[in-house]
Amino acid sequence: MAGIKRMETDIAIIGAGGAGMAAGIEAREAGARTIAFEQAAAPGGAAIISGGGCLIVGSPLQKSQGIHDTPDLAFKDWMDWGGPSADAVWARYYIEHTRDDLYFWAERLGVRWVDMKPQEGNSVLRWTRPERNGLGLMTKLIEAYRAKGGALALEAEITALRRDNDRVVGLEGIDRKSGERFEVAARTVLVASGGFNSNLDMVLEVRPDLRNDRIMEGSGRGSTGIGHRLVREAGGYLTHMDHVWFYVYATPDYRDPGQRRGLVFRQAPGYIWVNQQGRRFHNEALSGGNSASPALLAQTPRHAWAILDRPMTATLEIADPYYRDGDKVVRAKVEELLDNSPFIRKAATLAALAEAIGVDRSVFLAEIERYNATFATGLRNEPAFGKPLAASKPFDTAPYYAIQIFPLARKNFGGVKTDLRCRVLDKHFEPIPGLYAAGEVAGMAGGHINGRAGLEGTMLGPAIFSGRVAGGWAAHEAGFGAGFKGSPNRS
Ligand SMILES: Cc1cc2nc3c(=O)[nH]c(=O)nc-3n(C[C@H](O)[C@H](O)[C@H](O)COP(=O)(O)OP(=O)(O)OC[C@H]3O[C@@H](n4cnc5c(N)ncnc54)[C@H](O)[C@@H]3O)c2cc1C
Numbered sequence: 001m002a003g004i005k006r007m008e009t010d011i012a013i014i015g016a017g018g019a020g021m022a023a024g025i026e027a028r029e030a031g032a033r034t035i036a037f038e039q040a041a042a043p044g045g046a047a048i049i050s051g052g053g054c055l056i057v058g059s060p061l062q063k064s065q066g067i068h069d070t071p072d073l074a075f076k077d078w079m080d081w082g083g084p085s086a087d088a089v090w091a092r093y094y095i096e097h098t099r100d101d102l103y104f105w106a107e108r109l110g111v112r113w114v115d116m117k118p119q120e121g122n123s124v125l126r127w128t129r130p131e132r133n134g135l136g137l138m139t140k141l142i143e144a145y146r147a148k149g150g151a152l153a154l155e156a157e158i159t160a161l162r163r164d165n166d167r168v169v170g171l172e173g174i175d176r177k178s179g180e181r182f183e184v185a186a187r188t189v190l191v192a193s194g195g196f197n198s199n200l201d202m203v204l205e206v207r208p209d210l211r212n213d214r215i216m217e218g219s220g221r222g223s224t225g226i227g228h229r230l231v232r233e234a235g236g237y238l239t240h241m242d243h244v245w246f247y248v249y250a251t252p253d254y255r256d257p258g259q260r261r262g263l264v265f266r267q268a269p270g271y272i273w274v275n276q277q278g279r280r281f282h283n284e285a286l287s288g289g290n291s292a293s294p295a296l297l298a299q300t301p302r303h304a305w306a307i308l309d310r311p312m313t314a315t316l317e318i319a320d321p322y323y324r325d326g327d328k329v330v331r332a333k334v335e336e337l338l339d340n341s342p343f344i345r346k347a348a349t350l351a352a353l354a355e356a357i358g359v360d361r362s363v364f365l366a367e368i369e370r371y372n373a374t375f376a377t378g379l380r381n382e383p384a385f386g387k388p389l390a391a392s393k394p395f396d397t398a399p400y401y402a403i404q405i406f407p408l409a410r411k412n413f414g415g416v417k418t419d420l421r422c423r424v425l426d427k428h429f430e431p432i433p434g435l436y437a438a439g440e441v442a443g444m445a446g447g448h449i450n451g452r453a454g455l456e457g458t459m460l461g462p463a464i465f466s467g468r469v470a471g472g473w474a475a476h477e478a479g480f481g482a483g484f485k486g487s488p489n490r491s
Contacts, residue, residue: 005175005182009035009151010478011471012171012186014158014227017045017220018460019439019467020192021141025109026471027190028148030481035184036150037173039157039222043142045194046220046440047460049321050134053117053127054461056098058489061113061128069124071095071489078458081121081290082451085240090446093420094462100487102465106130110140119456120288127457132327134460141464156182158226161189161234161435168234168434187478188434190470191424193227195219195412195440197244200260202228203409206241210407213302216252216262218408219440227441231416235432236424240414240448245289245459248296249306250408253320254341262408263337264319269391270312272371273405275299278359280367283385289410290453296407305345305357305402307368309395313338343404353400368395411459413450415443421483422446422470434477438470439463 011027013020016038024034036043056062057074074095079086103113112131119127130137146152155176162170162183171184196202197219204211232238250262273296275281281304282295296304308316316334318324323333338344345356350368354361372394374382381388416437418424422445423431444450444459445466472484 005180006185007035007182008185009033010187010480011190011474012037012184013190013192014171014230015045015192015194015222015439016043016142016152017192017194017222017439018047018138018141018463019470020045020190021138021145022464022467023190023192023438023471023474024145024150025141025148026468026484027475027480028145028150030472030475032475032478032480034150035153036145037153037156037158037171039155039176041155043152043154044138045222047463048134048138049220050460052130052133052135052137052460053457054098054102054464055126055455055457056103056113056128056461057095057126058099058491059103059113059126059128061116062124062126065116065125067124069126070491073123074126077121077123078455081453081455083453084451085243085448086451087446087449089420090449090462094445094449094465096488096490097465097486098461099489101468102461103128105468106137106140109144111137120286120291121453121455135327158230161230163234166433168432188436188474190436190438190474191227191231191416191441192437192439192467192470193222193441195223195415196225196228197409197412198223198261199225200409203244207244214252214406216250216406216408217260218247218250218262218264218410223440227437228415231424231435231437231441234424234435235426236435236437237417237427237429238415239417240443243413243443243448243450243452244409245411245413245454246293246297246407247287247289247410248292248304248405248407249287251341251343251403251405254343255322262406263323264408264410265316265403266319267315267317268306268308268312270393271306271308272387273304273306274359274364274367275304276301276359278354278364278367280371280384283387285387288456293407296405303404303406305359306405307353307395308401308403309397310399311393311397313401338401345402346399348398350395350400353402357402357404372396411454412440413443413452413454414448415441417447418442420446420469421473422466423473436470436474438466442466
């Protein structure tokens with residue numbers, strides 16, 4: 001195979017997102033040489049475009065607000081929310097390490113944790129946001145990885161794992177710039193390639209029940225599931241793959257040439273949702289994956305319309321880089337979407353809007369009238385579904401908008417099964433020598449840490465934490481350091 005570029009390293013990391021960068025930092029600190037191979041032109045993965053929120057228990061931010069939180073309480077919330085398929089051992093492991101090995105660790109790398117937001121299923125505030133969200137967090141991790149001497153190969157797509165009998169001994173890949181192939185010899189290989197929710201075919205393969213519905217791709221662009229294939233080919237065990245976490249406050253991205261991607265929109269507390277029969281069906285303030293998604297999926301057909309009047313669009317945010325300038329919303333682009341998307345209808349009257357979206361006019365108008373009437377009652381919550389009214393108003397200012405919403409596959413709660421050292425396990429639950437997996441490819445950590453539902457902040461947090469664990473143990477197997485220990489919070 002003359003002409004193939006050959007490289008050699010101690011640890012080869014696939015993917016330079018949250019897990020990959022955390023793993024690289026850990027492995028470099030243990031003294032191992034690392035190369036992180038990233039198929040995109042820049043590092044960061046889904047993590048850098050994420051909200052950045054991490055579930056953290058017992059943090060100084062909680063203490064400063066008088067919030068008493070303990071690993072026991074968080075563990076109870078976690079298991080109640082995630083259900084029987086949540087991995088209790090990994091959940092406990094993560095929760096106990098969030099304070100010292102995520103919050104303080106990230107602070108030492110320059111990350112500033114700035115505030116917390118309520119999320120469904122949590123008894124107390126613990127979704128903790130870094131300054132400038134995922135961008136701020138990942139910028140610091142990438143800087144730290146580089147500063148510690150970690151190598152980064154960009155536009156380098158890994159296409160195969162190299163094996164010697166049972167042992168994984170390296171990689172093969174392709175340089176996307178030159179088209180040239182390369183081979184890497186490594187003592188250990190660490191797969192941190194993220195999820196598969198930007199590969200609709202793979203989503204529908206694990207969720208055949210949704211094949212007749214419109215489902216949208218909604219993770220980072222690199223979340224195409226290549227890492228899952230590589231691990232499967234090496235004999236790794238994939239588990240809970242049907243645990244796909246959907247959001248429903250999302251509309252098709254009409255600019256996507258493949259017509260597969262969706263756009264998440266937020267900050268429209270005034271809106272209501274109606275189904276294709278023109279009826280409300282849910283408390284729109286509960287928009288999470290464990291409340292709104294099952295509610296939308298129970299409609300026939302499985303889509304709905306988010307109804308807004310003109311003032312309600314003023315705060316609308318689209319969670320996609322095209323509609324943002326860093327952490328600022330570009331309003332002109334939001335207007336462009338409202339005016340041009342074929343999945344958004346606009347009308348001068350509510351009756352005309354009913355026509356435009358093809359719902360029964362009298363049912364729809366009666367629904368709006370009933371909703372509007374609650375504002376005169378002085379109630380805090382409207383009686384039909386309990387939506388809080390404080391940030392809402394009646395529908396009274398034209399033009400009126402209807403944004404068509406469909407389920408969007410955002411996060412993968414199943415993936416590669418690993419042990420607590422992040423060693424990839426085969427179908428006999430034996431570790432495959434030389435092979436590690438962390439982050440979303442491993443269902444965020446271990447295979448299925450969340451179960452069917454996440455408390456939020458339970459994706460990025462476990463991805464980064466498991467990255468650290470994997471980096472420490474991959475370095476140890478390669479002959480560097482004592483493996484990841486960390487400092488559990490047993491209070
Ligand atoms: C818009 C958005 C907002 C989110 N907000 C939050 C939040 O606030 N809180 C939270 O907990 N979670 C959030 N998440 C989820 C969270 O960001 C991900 O679960 C997390 O980033 C996973 O980290 P990772 O390192 O496993 O994957 P990623 O960060 O996606 O990194 C994987 C990297 O691997 C690369 N890669 C894949 N295959 C290959 C290959 N064959 N060769 C080379 N490179 C490859 C990819 O290009 C990518 O850069 C959000 C997700 C999205 C999409």
